[in-house]
Amino acid sequence: MKVYLMYPDRDFNLKKELPPHAMDLVKDLGFDVIVQHMSRGDEFLRNVAMNVLFYPEKDTSVIRYRQEIVKDCLEHPDVVRRLYQIPISIKESKRKRWWGVFGWKTPNNVLNGARNALEAMLGGLKELRRIADENLEKFRSRGFKRFFEMLQEELDDEYLSKMGEHLENLKFQKGVLLSVRLGKGNEGEDHTLSKPRGKNWFQRIFEREKVFSYKLHPRDEIGSKVLESIVNLGLKDIATNVAIAADHVESFFNTLQLELAFYVACLNLVESLRAIGISFSFPEVFPTNEERIVFRNLKDIALALSQGTNVVGNELEAERKRLFVIMGANRGGKTTFLRSVGQAQIMAQAGMFVAAESSSLSICEGVFTHFRRREDANLKKGKFEEELERVSKMLDHVSAGSLILFNESFSSTNEHEGSEVAHQIVKALIDSGVRVFYVTHMFDLARRFLDDEKVVFLVAERKENGERTFKVKEGKPTETSFGLDLYREIFEEKEEVFPS
Amino acid sequence: MFPSVLFKDAKALESVKVSEEAFEDLFLGRLIDLTVKGRERYDLKPFFTMPVRDEETIVYRQEVARDLEDPEVRKVVLEFSKGMVAVHQYLQMLERLDYEYNKKGWFLEAVLEYCRTVKVFSESLERVGLRSEGLKRIREYLIGYARSPEFSSLFEEALRVKEGLSRVRYCLIVEPGKFSVKPYKGEKDYAVEIEAFFSKFKEEDRIGEYSFDLVKGIGMSHVEAKILDFVRRLYPEPFEELDTFCENHRGFLDEVILNFEREVQFFLAYLDFIEPLRERGLPFCYPEVRTSVRDEFVEDGFDLMLVHSLTGKIVTNSYRLDGIERVIVVTGPNQGGKTSFARMVGQIHYLACLGLPVPARRAKLFLVDAVHTHFEREEHVQNVRSKLEDDLLRMKSIIDSLTPNSLVILNEAFSSATLRDSLDISLRVLEKLLKIDCFVVWVTFLDELSRVSEKVVSMVALVSPQDPTVRTFKVVRKRADGRAYALSLARKYGLTYEEVRRRIRR
Incomplete structure (x- = not known):
């Protein structure tokens, strides 16, 4: 009697603990919002959803x-x-x-x-x-x-x-019949219980066989306790078996x-x-080594769900690419893009739909994130050291075929140092077969990958007039920063659309 | 005298005198308590508190202990002991039972267990290789006993009676307030049918945990006795045989076997106690013991009670006394392992005289006739005078009882006096001890004691050369120099003369 609704040939087991990086995924990719909508506050549903999502299926x-x-x-x-x-x-x-x-x-x-x-x-x-x-x-x-x-x-x-x-x-309303052997000290052992055989079972026995009977005195409480305990000996196996059956x-x-x-x-x-009018579709999935990633109108559903409105989507089409460097305008939708990619990958590998008109992607060994954490300034160590420590801990769990999403990593130090460290790490990762998405301002980092054919450059779009479309498009990076945009937005236009 | 694993013959032995203080200061009482723990039924303390000054006896026991270290031999003896424990338990239980056939049933079990145990033991002993005279004597005795016609007939009869009883199977019908007994007629087990019925829900990796605590106390109530009475009426013959058996074999236990059962526990208790220490890599050895030669050495020894309470890495220490050397003066920083070193010397001598392995890699020991200790006693502090008085009184009584063959261990003696007094007293006491020519270990902060005579060996507890606050717990033969330690500590904290001068601004 197997349910087999999660796997064609085996049971689904809930793991007690989520993988070590799961809480980073929740925080960085907005899965707190997504899981909230999946579970509607039900702890059990939440637990199952997290388990399925964060132990990605690779088959x-x-x-x-x-x-x-x-x-x-x-x-x-x-x-x-x-x-x-x-x-x-x-x-x-x-x-x-x-x-x-x-x-x-x-x-x-x-x-x-x-x-x-x-x-x-x-x-x-x-x-x-x-x-x-x-x-x-x-x-x-x-x-x-x-x-x-x-x-x-x-x-x-x-x-x-x-x-x-x-x-x-199993109610044994008439009583029980046990067979018993003489054990050590002539005390009874091997009590086994016989199957009840109809209403007048005992009556028939008393008429046909040689039987010695004894009635307990009505006030003999010890005596009836003893009888009860003997019956319990006889019920041991059947109780075990019925209890196991009930358990099963x-x-x-x-x-x-x-x-x-x-x-x-x-x-x-x-x-x-x-x-909220978000459409979804079932992704086509491919083995890891095909290195395919295609999305049409892919959306960040955590953003959409928390805003309660539809949002702008992005396209991406890449084959045999390892590294995606995302640059461009501040608050131009880079993080949103990064999150939508992570969400889609994780949901697809759970067997779910993704929030895109269509999609196809290769499965990965695991999804990891390394987002810059502005809030947790660790006083014992420098911020840069803290970042390196976090990356180092994460890499303990990363294997070839994994997907890592970096967001403004190593920007806590100067660009010269940051890009040097980042370059060495990222280069090593992609050469080891890890797929990397890297949102960064560090042109020096991007520059080092300009001639690599396994690299895709994406830019948060900004129109001629400076208006941001919140779309991320393919394009070579330019060395201008868009920080001025943000300055303007904050000091000149007070409307706030996106939560930071 | 019948065969014993503790005593070679019936001659009187010289025992080693160990003062009450020494017993306490060397932690021997605690050591023995821990060793015999769980074996109270054998009353082993008398063996452990009787160290002997007799080379022959010690070697006789060392051989037995060595044999028992052989896992094969150990296993065989343990099996024997386990069986005998069961026999005693059954027999003790009989006294608490109320019903005749219940008692007789358990008497039969006791006999069966005894016979099986003895038989297996004698057969196993023939199989294993033995070196010790002690165990060989036991083996010889047992083989003869197990082959005797009395034993054989006891065993055979017991088996036959048991066989008859275990063939009995009956049915018990329990209805409210009533029970009935009838012969068994092939009734089937319902539990099996239920299990099969629900098997389709079974999951391989899940097994229900339904072990009930139904360890029904041994013994019978009136209801069970009544049931047994009915069973006896249904099947009378096996019970008649049981009657005859019990009548014919009342006192069936053999005295020599009982004595061996107890004596061998002396060895097993100690070997079990040191087993976990050996697993931690700590060495034990059988020391070479002499009453004629006064040279001594211990290689990689340690304080048995210290390692028992510590879990980390253990530091071992060595010493030797050659020729005229009799006294070890131990100096060095506090908490540096000096007292442990002193205890080690005492423990090793004591354990050697029990004939047991001692905590050291290698050892050659003089068999001392007494072990005394003079440790600082904090609990007696009333005033300085009375404390010093107490110290001196204790010292006096020790010196009065010393012979050239005694061992005395002093730990910070006379430290309550002024330095001058303390040194004067100590030098005088040491002079007396040197005159007696007994063995001495003296833990002190008085460097001078170590330079008094050719007979004195100076040993120092070392600190780490890199960081003087780190103790190495290593005690080595070295010239005493208390100031070297103090100076290096001062340097570390910037308090040397030059440092202090430089730091003080002008």
Whole structure:
């Protein structure tokens, strides 16, 4: 009984901790906003979304498998939300009825708790069967088709009714029959429990076999405690097995909840994006070594969602390129561009849609960011040293085929030093097969890559009249700074559109 | 005398006198407490508090200990000990049980455990290589015992009776307020069916943790006794055999085996105690011991109790006393490892006289007849006079009891007096000790003591040459020079004569 909605051939497991750089991604790429819309404040959805996003999937076939499922979800959101409700209801009822055990963890207590749990979950299994019967024909993804077919096959009517019978037996209303051996000290051992056989089972035994019986005195409390403890010995194995069965069925529901959670989070995000008119599409994904990256009208959805309006998009088309140097006007949309690239890469590898009219990209081993942090001025070390330390820590986790987004890195020192250090680092990275996007003002850094054919130069556009379009376009860098623009904007035009 | 691993023969042995103070100052009490911890049932303290001055006995024990260091031998002995513990536990338990067939059942278990343990032990001893005379004697005894007709018939009978009982299987029906017993008729286990039914939900990597704490106390209640009574009526024969067996074999334990069980724990306790220290790379050795030759040396020795409480890297120290050398005067900075060095010397002599491995890489020791200590005692401070008085009284009583074969360890003695007094007293005491010609370790800040005689060896606790505040805990043979340390510290803090002159502005 496998859910297999996240992977065609294996379970999805939630990792306890996010990768070390995940919080940088959240902060730098605006995933706090995106995940907020995916989870709508639900801690569980948030956790799942972060896990899927920040442990990027590297297998293109898995990514396509999920894309199909997301498409099914977009077509049948109500069915998917209804499915997701089943494990949640079971959890609710567990919380309310408390299947767990009060006081001593005796076999009898555990058995009863587990039996009640299975009874509640039997209802959930029946509901799942119903949904599978109704929807098998309507869904198109391999994932959902397999899932529904499995439910029909494994949870056929006979199995479900047999399960009801077992749950009735396990109440042991008439008493129990144990077989026992003589152990050390002639004390009983190997107590095993026999299956109840109908209403008049004991009656039939007493009529046919040689039996010695003993009635306890009604006030013999010790005696009945002892009997109870012997029964518990006999119930040990069955209690274990029923409890394990309950655990397994529960874990099936947990897995179901876990694997559906991601898709429910996708549905939530889609609703938010549609509300502000942002269109999206499913990216074509390619293996890392094809080094392809193409976007049409790619948007920074964190910006759009936090503003609550649509935003300007960018294009990019590059093949076999390693380094993207982004320069140009201050506040001209460079950071926004950088963030949209990071978002798209991460969402695409999760199996999601991206906020572009169309896109195709090669998957990467991991996404990393190194944004200049103006706020955390570390007093013990210089800012420059702090930056180097952060880069050094990050590089502990970077491998060939990774994507690194640098934003104004090493600008805390003078350009001469900064570009020298940056050049050595970036050059080493791209030569090692890492894809790098680098937003910088350092012309000296850009200049060193001018003749490299694996490099794309992008510039934040500014029209003749000085107006900024917030678009980033291909173009060789020029040595003029656009700081004057900003000066003007702040001192002359007071309108503030973009959050810094 | 029957075979023993502690004593070669029945002759009276000279014991080493260790004063109560020495026992405390050298941390021997704590060492022994830690060593015997968990083995209280064997009452080992009497063995550990009886160091002997007898080369033959010490070598006899060293051989046994060496044999027991062989993992093969150790394993075999441990298995034996474990089995015997179970036997004793069963037998003690019998006294607390109420019901006849419950008691008889456990008596049978005790006999079975005993027979198995003895048999396995004697067979295993034949297999392993032994060098020590002590263990060889035990082996010889055991082989004879295990082959005796009495033992064989005890074992066979016990097995037969047990076999009969374990074939019994019955059914117990429990209804509210009532129980019934009937013969077993092939009833099937329901748990297996349930497991199979739910197997489709099974996940390979998840195993439920449902171990109940059902360790049912041993013994029976009236209900269980009644059940057993019904079972006995259904199957009477095996219980009749049990009756006969119990009657025929009341006192079945052998005295020599019981004695060995206890004695061998003396070695195991100590070997277990030093095991983790050895794993940390600390050396232990069997010292060469003499009563005739007065030369001594210790290579890479250490304070056993210090390393037991510390976790970091351990510094070891060496010394030697050749020819007429009898006295080691230890000087150097405080907290520099001087006291530990002194303790080490005492501990090594003590442990050597127990016949156990000592904390050192190599050692050759004179067997002393007594170990005394004179350590500074802070708890007795009332006033300077009474403290010095107490110091001197203690010293006097030590000197009165010393022989040329004794070891005395002094630690900052007479330090409550003025420097002049302290030096005068110390020189006089030292003179007395030199006259007695006993062995002395004297920890002091008085350099002068180290230059009194040819018999005196000067040893110094070193500091790091780079940074005088760093102790190396290394104590080496070296001319005492207390001022060298003080000057280097002053330099570090800019307080030498020249420094202070230069820093003071004119």
